[in-house]
Amino acid sequence: MGAEQAQTGQAQEVRHRRVFYIPGYDPIHPRRYRELYRKEAAEQARISGYDLTLTPAPKGANYGWHATGRMDGLETQADVAVLVWSDIVRGSMDSSIPATYAQLFRTAAEYIGSGALWRLMRLRKGPVIAALYPIGMLLLQLMIALLLAWGVFALSRSLPPVGGITPVLGAALGVVLGGLLLRWFKKKDGRIFAYYLMHDYAYSAQHKGANPPELEARITTFTDTIAEALRTDTDEVLVVGHSSGAHLAVSILADLIRSGRVPETGPTLAFLSLGQVVPMVSFLRNAHRLRADLAYLSARDELTWVDVTAPGDGCAFALCDPVSVSGVAPADKRWPLVFSAQFTRSLSPERWKALRWRFFRLHFQYLCAFDAPLDYDYFRITAGPITLATRYAGRPASASRIDRAVSKFTSTAP
Structure with a gap:
């Protein structure tokens, strides 16, 4: 009932x-x-x-x-x-592809280097996997783009010069095609959500919380x-x-109550x-x-x-x-x-x-x-x-809730 x-x-x-x-x-x-x-x-x-x-x-x-x-x-x-x-969200997402990869490495360094990632995994693996997903997906995209660039360069070296395409020009062409592939991946992010999630986690991590x-x-x-x-x-x-x-x-609510409003x-x-x-x-x-x-x-x-x-x-x-x-x-x-x-x-x-x-x-x-x-029932509540x-007066908390201290960082003042 x-x-x-x-x-x-x-x-x-x-x-x-x-x-x-x-x-x-x-x-x-x-x-x-x-x-x-x-x-x-x-x-x-x-x-x-x-x-x-x-x-x-x-x-x-x-x-x-x-x-x-x-x-x-x-x-x-x-x-x-x-x-x-x-x-504010849109502004934080307005990043170039290189800037997004820079965010990736900074964000991963913060969560992994601080030990936060391992402690988060002791709570629930689902959201941690969600956090690792954009890192893995973006690195996979980068690897595919690099393989394409390398393949074009290797092909230019293995074939006799055709139409003046030297290995140097082959390398340049590979870089261009690899870059275009990365742009295509970003354009399709509405289905993949790799860039979106990367920007999300990077926004919280940019000032370390x-x-x-x-x-x-x-x-x-x-x-x-x-x-x-x-x-x-x-x-x-x-x-x-x-x-x-x-x-x-x-x-917001803490500020509201503290200010006596x-x-x-x-x-x-x-x-x-x-x-x-x-x-x-x-x-x-x-x-x-x-x-x-x-x-x-x-x-x-x-x-x-x-x-x-x-x-x-x-x-x-x-x-x-x-x-x-x-x-x-x-x-x-x-x-x-x-x-x-x-x-x-x-x-x-x-x-x-x-x-x-x-x-x-x-x-x-x-x-x-x-x-x-x-x-x-969200609609009865609202x-x-x-x-x-x-x-919810008298409603007990879920017996399976996690209520033990897990975070490494517990300070409430700088």
């Missing part, structure tokens, strides 16, 4: 909710998230027997939409906004946006951090982290800021923090308590509540079979419909009549 069904008959807590969705490292326009929500909400409503409709949101600083949920005879209004940092200045500035802007929502006449402010967006949300009599503040990859950053030597924010947020009573992952998601650190594994859990730690979305039980066998090898699609399943939802705190 799902949490919502178990609480049928409870008084409505939320008539209006503000939802702030923080995406991961994604260069694409945020309209993709509106379309995903629209499509998957309709499917989940059909499966679960409730009603959820979307209408456009008024134009503002953040891209978003309005959702009206009618569940268990109660109506809830939700204003959903995407906190956009895709422009510290936030680049442009990201710190955006965190400040997002903090101000959420602080403003907490001063409005709404019932719940829900922050959703997905993938890399989860560790941004940690710092959570009113005692204001809306309920809630944080839902989905498919998080926090250890990929918090395990790096200079991630002092993130580790400090994790420790601080985990002990606060101004919010409820629920962390949902799934072992079926090979791109996330499934059931890894991001605070504890980072080695910064304080004695009075309260959060997060860590549990699994249980893909293998909440998706039909046919759908699981169709999705299980589509790793990137599964990484977004938290935002999608389930055939047989258990106690996790557009339903009860708060995140009430929904």
Whole structure:
């Protein structure tokens, strides 16, 4: 029985909710998230027997939409906004082929040289394999291009000069063809994702886990946006951090609470982290800021923090308590509540079979419909009549979670 069904008959807590969705490292326009929500909400409503409709949101600083949920005879209004940092992502991906290979060697040196990679492998192998994939794929592409260049040069040496093509010109031609092949590989990266993933990991590693200045500035802007929502006449402010967006949300909410901008009599503040990859950053030597924010947020009573992952998601650190594994859990730690979305039980066998090898699609399943939802339903959470705190009150953490300290670096100050 799902949490919502178990609480049928409870008084409505939320008539209006503000939802702030923080995406991961994604260069694409945020309209993709509106379309995903629209499509998957309709499917989940059909499966679960409730009603959820979307209408456009008024134009503002953040891209978003309005959702009206009618569940268990109660109506809830939700204003959903995407906190956009895709422009920063696009800027970080604007690298030449040689620059990308330079990123590859610097990033590999940081994760391997610091020992972070080996410790990450003690958590979950899936996301570590995902991190190694772009390195292996890009090196394979480089090897193929070099073999092509060498083959053209060797052919020019083995044949009598034809049309004035000497070995020197053959070598030059080989270099040109090898370069064109690398450009072709990059053009096809929309299917391979090697460059995309390389830029993703390189962005976190470039300052060894510290936030680049442009990201710190955006965190400040997002903090101000959420602080403003907490001063409005709404019932719940829900922050959703997905993938890399989860560790941004940690710092945003830590800054928000530290600055005293959570009113005692204001809306309920809630944080839902989905498919998080926090250890990929918090395990790096200079991630002092993130580790400090994790420790601080985990002990606060101004919010409820629920962390949902799934072992079926090979791109996330499934059931890894991001605070504890980072080695910064304080004695009075309260959060997060860590549990699994249980893909293998909440998706039909046919759908699981169709999705299980589509790793990137599964990484977004938290935002999608389930055939047989258990106690996790993204649309009830974002557009339903009860708060995140009430929904999971008394819900035990997953027994198989990993909550031991694993990180080599645990300092919270430079």
